[in-house]
Amino acid sequence: MTNIIDIRDECQSQNLRRVLEDSLLSQQPSIPPLLLWDEQGMELFSKMTEKGSTNSYGSSAEMEVLSAHVDDISKICDDGGILIDLGAGSLHKSSFVVKHLAARNGRVQFYALDISPEYLQKSLDSCTPQMQQLGVQSVGLAGTFKDLISWLYSNGHTFTKPVTYLWLGNSMANLSIGEVATTLQQLIIGLPSRIRGSTKFILGLDACNDHKEIIESYTSKPTELWALNALKHANSLIGTQVFRLDEWEYQGEYDDSTRCFTASFVARRDVEMRLRGKMHRFTAGQPLKLAHSYKWNRGDLESLLESTNLEITNCWKHTTPYCEHFPLEYLSPNILPG
Numbered sequence: 001m002t003n004i005i006d007i008r009d010e011c012q013s014q015n016l017r018r019v020l021e022d023s024l025l026s027q028q029p030s031i032p033p034l035l036l037w038d039e040q041g042m043e044l045f046s047k048m049t050e051k052g053s054t055n056s057y058g059s060s061a062e063m064e065v066l067s068a069h070v071d072d073i074s075k076i077c078d079d080g081g082i083l084i085d086l087g088a089g090s091l092h093k094s095s096f097v098v099k100h101l102a103a104r105n106g107r108v109q110f111y112a113l114d115i116s117p118e119y120l121q122k123s124l125d126s127c128t129p130q131m132q133q134l135g136v137q138s139v140g141l142a143g144t145f146k147d148l149i150s151w152l153y154s155n156g157h158t159f160t161k162p163v164t165y166l167w168l169g170n171s172m173a174n175l176s177i178g179e180v181a182t183t184l185q186q187l188i189i190g191l192p193s194r195i196r197g198s199t200k201f202i203l204g205l206d207a208c209n210d211h212k213e214i215i216e217s218y219t220s221k222p223t224e225l226w227a228l229n230a231l232k233h234a235n236s237l238i239g240t241q242v243f244r245l246d247e248w249e250y251q252g253e254y255d256d257s258t259r260c261f262t263a264s265f266v267a268r269r270d271v272e273m274r275l276r277g278k279m280h281r282f283t284a285g286q287p288l289k290l291a292h293s294y295k296w297n298r299g300d301l302e303s304l305l306e307s308t309n310l311e312i313t314n315c316w317k318h319t320t321p322y323c324e325h326f327p328l329e330y331l332s333p334n335i336l337p338g
C-alpha cells in the first residue's frame with residue numbers, strides 16, 4: 001500500500017460542515033465546491049470523464065496533448081526531481097507523465113495531492129507497482145491546495161531537488177483569478193529558497209469557448225448525478241437529510257463575456273431546513289451556487305500571471321481544431337521570489 005500522509009484541515013468534516021452552514025446561511029447561499037470531491041464524487045467524476053463519455057472532450061484532448069509532448073515535458077523536470085500533482089484524481093494523466101519521466105531520467109519522487117484519502121489510496125495502489133519498478137517513490141497527500149501550502153511551510157525544507165507542479169484537468173480554473181495567482185506564489189514560497197528558482201508548473205487549461213459544447217458537456221446526466229452527490233455529502237456532514245434531492249434542480253449557465261460556466265441548484269418549491277438549531281427557508285426559484293469553471297485563454301492566463309513572478313515558457317496544443325482548446329502551459333519563475 002502506498003503511504004498516504006493525512007494533511008487535511010480545510011476539508012476535515014467538522015471544518016467542512018462549518019463552512020457549509022456558513023455558506024447556506026449567507027446572503028447569497030451556496031454549497032462549497034469541496035463537497036463535490038468525496039470518494040463517491042470522485043468515482044462518479046472518473047466515470048463521467050472516461051474516454052468516450054459525453055464529458056470526455058476535455059480529458060481526452062488533454063491526454064492526447066500529454067502523449068504527443070511527453071518527451072518535451074520530461075525534459076523540463078530535472079534529473080531525479082520532485083513532481084507534485086495538484087488534484088491527482090484517478091492519476092490517469094500524471095502517472096503517464098511520471099512513468100515516462102522515470103524511464104527517461106531515473107529516480108523520481110512523486111507526490112499526489114487530493115481531497116479524499118480513500119480514493120487517493122485506490123488510485124495510487126493501482127499504479128504504484130509499475131511506478132516502483134521504474135524507480136518512482138510515490139507518496140499520497142490527502143488534503144486541499146491550502147493544506148498542501150501549510151504542509152510545505154513545515155515540511156518543504158526536506159526537499160532538496162527542484163519541484164515541478166502538475167495542475168491538470170483545468171482544476172485551477174475552479175478558483176478565482178486572485179486565488180490562482182496567490183496559490184501559485186505560495187506553492188513556490190513554501191519551498192526552500194535554494195530550490196525555489198527552479199520551480200516549474202505544467203498547467204492543463206480548458207480554453208474551449210464553444211457555448212454549445214460547454215453546456216452539453218456540463219449539463220449532461222452524468223454531470224448532474226455527480227453534482228447531486230454534493231447534496232448527499234452535505235446531508236452526511238450535517239447528519240440529517242437537510243436536502244431532499246427531488247426538491248433541487250441542477251442548472252448550468254455559461255457566460256460568454258466572462259468565459260465562466262456556473263453550476264447551481266435551484267429550489268423547485270419553497271424548502272425549509274434546520275441549520276444550527278433554527279429553521280431557514282429557501283423560496284422556490286432561489287439558486288444555490290455550487291461551482292464555477294473558467295475557460296481561460298492565453299490572454300487571461302497572461303494577465304493572471306502579472307501579479308506573480310511567473311512567465312509562460314512554452315505551450316503545447318493539440319494539432320486538430322477540435323482539441324486545440326486544451327493547451328498545456330509551462331510556467332517557470334522569471335525572478336527568484338524573495
Ligand SMILES: C[S@@+](CC[C@H](N)C(=O)[O-])C[C@H]1O[C@@H](n2cnc3c(N)ncnc32)[C@H](O)[C@@H]1O
Nearest residue numbers: 037087088089093114115143144145168169171
Ligand atoms: C477536474 S478534476 C482533475 C483530476 C485530474 N488532475 C485530471 O486531470 O484528470 C479536479 C481534481 O482536483 C481535486 N480538487 C478539487 N479542489 C481541490 C482543492 N481545493 N484542493 C485539492 N484538490 C482539489 C478534486 O478532488 C479532483 O480530483
